[in-house]
Amino acid sequence: MSACVQDAPLPHRPAARPPVRPGWVGEPLRLAALLAPAAAVFAAFFLLPLVRLILIGAGGAEGWSAYLTTLADPGHLDSLISTLALSAGVTLVTLAVSTVAGLFLVRNRFPGHALLVALLTFPLAFPGVVIGFMVIMLAGRQGLIGTVTQALGAGKLVFAYSMAGLFLGYVYFSIPRVILTVMAAAEKLDPRLEEAARSLGASSWRVVADVILPALKPALISAGALCFATSMGAFGTAFTLATRINVLPMTIYTEFTLQANIAAAAALSVLLGLITWAALAVARSVAGTSVAAAG
Amino acid sequence: MHSLSNRRGWGFWLQLGFTLLVCALLTVPMAMSMLAGLTANYFVGLKSGLTLRWVEEVLRVYSGTILLSLQIAVACLACTLVLGVPAAYALARRPGRIARLVEELLMMPVAIPGLATALALIVTYGSVGDLRSSWLFILIGHVLFTLPFMVRAVLAVMGSIDLTTLEEGAASLGAGFLRRFATVVLPNCRSGILAGSLMVLTLSVGEFNLTWLLHTPLTKTLPVGLADSYASLRIEIGSAYTLVFFLMIVPSLILMQGLSRRGRPSV
Numbered sequence: 001m002s003a004c005v006q007d008a009p010l011p012h013r014p015a016a017r018p019p020v021r022p023g024w025v026g027e028p029l030r031l032a033a034l035l036a037p038a039a040a041v042f043a044a045f046f047l048l049p050l051v052r053l054i055l056i057g058a059g060g061a062e063g064w065s066a067y068l069t070t071l072a073d074p075g076h077l078d079s080l081i082s083t084l085a086l087s088a089g090v091t092l093v094t095l096a097v098s099t100v101a102g103l104f105l106v107r108n109r110f111p112g113h114a115l116l117v118a119l120l121t122f123p124l125a126f127p128g129v130v131i132g133f134m135v136i137m138l139a140g141r142q143g144l145i146g147t148v149t150q151a152l153g154a155g156k157l158v159f160a161y162s163m164a165g166l167f168l169g170y171v172y173f174s175i176p177r178v179i180l181t182v183m184a185a186a187e188k189l190d191p192r193l194e195e196a197a198r199s200l201g202a203s204s205w206r207v208v209a210d211v212i213l214p215a216l217k218p219a220l221i222s223a224g225a226l227c228f229a230t231s232m233g234a235f236g237t238a239f240t241l242a243t244r245i246n247v248l249p250m251t252i253y254t255e256f257t258l259q260a261n262i263a264a265a266a267a268l269s270v271l272l273g274l275i276t277w278a279a280l281a282v283a284r285s286v287a288g289t290s291v292a293a294a295g
Numbered sequence: 296m297h298s299l300s301n302r303r304g305w306g307f308w309l310q311l312g313f314t315l316l317v318c319a320l321l322t323v324p325m326a327m328s329m330l331a332g333l334t335a336n337y338f339v340g341l342k343s344g345l346t347l348r349w350v351e352e353v354l355r356v357y358s359g360t361i362l363l364s365l366q367i368a369v370a371c372l373a374c375t376l377v378l379g380v381p382a383a384y385a386l387a388r389r390p391g392r393i394a395r396l397v398e399e400l401l402m403m404p405v406a407i408p409g410l411a412t413a414l415a416l417i418v419t420y421g422s423v424g425d426l427r428s429s430w431l432f433i434l435i436g437h438v439l440f441t442l443p444f445m446v447r448a449v450l451a452v453m454g455s456i457d458l459t460t461l462e463e464g465a466a467s468l469g470a471g472f473l474r475r476f477a478t479v480v481l482p483n484c485r486s487g488i489l490a491g492s493l494m495v496l497t498l499s500v501g502e503f504n505l506t507w508l509l510h511t512p513l514t515k516t517l518p519v520g521l522a523d524s525y526a527s528l529r530i531e532i533g534s535a536y537t538l539v540f541f542l543m544i545v546p547s548l549i550l551m552q553g554l555s556r557r558g559r560p561s562v
Contacts, residue, residue, distance in 0.1 A: 025559035031389055031471065034381035035397065038442065041378060044436050046404055049415035055420055092437075101317050104310040108333055119318050122325070122548060127501035128516035130537055133525055142337070142530075145322065172321060182489070188455055205304065226405065233408025236503040236518070247503075249410050255510075256414065266418075269411030277406035281399060 034084040035097060057267035070259035070267045076251060082163065084275075091224050094174040100221065102182030103177075103212065117183075120217040124176040128169075128236020135160045135169040135241060169237040175229040185219035188211070225283030229276040271278050308501040325541065344549035354525075357536060360520035361543065363430060367516065370497040371437040375495045378438070379445035380488060381511035384480060386446070401446055404439040409504025412439060417508065430514045441498050445491035452487030452503035453480075499543060517543075 057062045071077050105117055128136070139145045139160040159165050162244040189212065197211050213220075235249035248268065256265035331352065336343040336550040354361075354406050380403070386394045402410055416436060421427045461483060464476045481488070517540060524533045 028389070031385040035385040038378040038382035038401070038446075039397070041374075041438065042401060044418065045420075046439050047400075047410075049419035050407070052419045053415040084455075100310060101314040104314050108307065108310075116314065116318060118549060119322050120299070122316075123321050124497055124548075127503040127521065129503050129518055129522045130501070130540065133325040133328060133521075133533065133537060136321075136325045137331075144327065155379070164296065175321065180490075181459075182470055184451070185556055229406050230371060230513075233406075233410070234504055235408070235410060236522070238509070239503075239507070239522065247400070249408055252408075256410075262414075262418070265414060269408060269414060273403075273407035273411050277403060280402060280406045292349065 007206035009197050010126075032259055049087075054270050055267050056263060057270050060263040066263060067271065070264055070271070074260070076268065079246045079248050079251045080271075082246055083106045083272075086163060086170070086247065086287065087228045088168060090170040090174060090231045091228045094171050094178050094227050095224050097171070098175050099182050099213075099216070100257045101127070102179040103186055103216075105179075106183050106186040120179055124180070125170065128173065128234050128238075129240045131173045132237040132240025133170045133235070134172060135165045139165055139168060151174070159246075163245060165241050166238055166245055166247065168235070171240070172232045174230065177226060180225045181219050181223040182216065185216050187213050205276055225280045229280055232272060232276045232279075300344050305418050307333060315382045319556075321438075328534045329541065330534075331531060331551055332533075332538040334531065337530050337534070349531045350538065353532060353536045354538055357517075357520045357524075357539075360515045360517045361539065362541050363514065364517035365543075367430060367434050370434050371441055371499040372492055374434070374438045374494050375442050376446040376488070376492070379442050379491065380449055380481075380484075383446045383453060383484075384476070387458060387480055397444070398450070402443045405443050408435070409502070409506075412436060413454035413505045413508035428511050428513060431543050433506055433509045433514060433516065437499045437502055440502060440505060441495040444494040444498065448494060449484055449487040450489030452484045452490075458483070461511065494549070497548070498543060500540075 058066055062069055065090050071080065086257075103122065105113065123131070123134075128237075137143055139158060140173065141158055141160075143160060146156040146158050149155060181246050188264065193211050193215070194207055198205050233249060235247070238245045238247050238255075240241060249272070252265050252268045252272070255261045255268065317386050320356055330341070333345050333347070334341060334343060335346045335348075336471075341398060386398055389392070413436060416432070417427075420435075458480065461479050462475050465479045470478070501518055502516075503522065504546045506516050506519055508521065515523075521533070521540065524536050
């Protein structure tokens with residue numbers, strides 16, 4: 001099945017082959033044609049609607065300044081700040097947890113290894129609403145944590161229906177994806193680098209700190225940026241836990257459905273999109289340069 | 296072997312313990328919810344007995360949402376393969392400012408919240424023909440959201456192999472573009488295509504942020520049904536529904552993981 005170059009049928013090789021690469025003249029055109037279908041779908045169903053949305057955000061009585069005045073609303077500003085803080089915290093915790101677990105799983109083989117990886121990456125497919133339900137199972141009124149703390153005589157600890165519950169939910173949501181990214185990147189590391197470091201007398205911790213983590217940095221930055229963006233924009237979990245949690249996607253949803261304030265919803269979602277997109281772009285340019293530096 | 300036995304010191308056990316703890320955080324609530332879906336009365340507990348009646352009720356009431364989600368996921372995978380793999384190839388062959396810009400643009404539906412994308416689609420195409428009430432409206436949203444994952448997964452693998460040299464080798468042996476693409480490029484990117492497909496299928500089946508605004512009463516997907524059941528029905532039915540969802544994605548996850556493991560040594 002593995003049809004690599006070696007497997008390709010070798011015809012009798014001509015003694016001297018002219019240095020012409022057949023068909024490579026039209027390459028830019030061919031690449032453009034390969035890119036065209038994706039570009040067309042993307043332009044028609046994403047860029048065009050996005051432009052519409054941006055125009056609608058500015059379509060109210062205040063025009064373009066609506067984008068600034070929405071933030072002057074203390075409720076909106078509050079919700080923006082708490083969403084930023086929540087997402088940053090979720091990203092840091094998720095990266096730390098997933099790097100330790102992901103590196104461990106790549107660098108060690110033991111009985112049950114495959115099962116552990118499967119279990120850790122299983123929640124990857126969970127919708128935000130299911131994550132919310134998992135948080136309720138853990139920290140809700142009938143939850144495990146409350147039952148345990150009550151049994152210990154510390155009173156029933158219930159935090160599912162708050163920002164802490166949302167924090168737990170987003171970490172839960174992000175761990176599988178970041179672990180997969182860390183593992184994929186760690187598997188591509190050149191083992192000779194580590195062997196060289198070891199043969200020079202580096203300890204395990206030095207190898208991790210000086211060889212492995214720097215090599216993983218681009219992957220960590222891009223996984224972290226993705227985690228941040230999803231935490232900023234997801235609303236299924238908050239939707240399940242409580243509509244009162246003051247995060248920006250819930251604010252947008254309320255403006256759109258309950259207040260029927262489409263202009264404000266549009267303006268807020270464009271602002272939210274700008275923030276997360278900028279975060280991703282910055283992180284990706286950092287990751288890009290370190291890839292280039294490493295290469 | 297020496298370094299392996301070296302690692303089995305306290306560091307190994309500490310990391311194993313930590314990883315198991317993370318695993319418990321993820322799996323214990325799953326197990327609890329599965330059990331709740333099979334328990335006759337969750338508030339009484341297991342002593343009320345195990346039953347399949349909640350699962351049967353979910354299948355009776357919500358089978359439409361399950362089938363629709365599967366239909367959309369398969370269609371979404373087909374779309375992202377056809378659109379995403381050639382696009383990733385084009386981006387990998389011409390790395391540079393333009394490729395970066397295109398990649399950046401393609402990433403936008405991930406960066407921009409699903410709510411915003413859904414709002415944009417509704418204000419632009421909500422009144423075009425019957426699109427608003429068709430499942431294709433949801434499919435469009437899913438393709439936008441999952442395409443970047445396919446492109447990135449394939450691009451990551453393409454970036455790690457020397458595509459140019461491989462292709463030049465094949466071309467010097469007289470292979471035309473289609474043949475090179477089919478016998479050199481695609482096989483060498485197999486792991487990326489599989490990883491991308493895993494992501495696309497799982498993300499599509501579970502997508503809620505976009506779908507919640509895009510769905511209509513006649514086009515309810517599984518996560519939409521889940522949200523309904525969490526909000527309005529007893530906890531046993533919500534749990535049984537979640538159990539059905541788990542059962543749906545476990546086989547595909549195991550299959551995909553097995554495939555990627557088998558593919559690994561040859562890559």
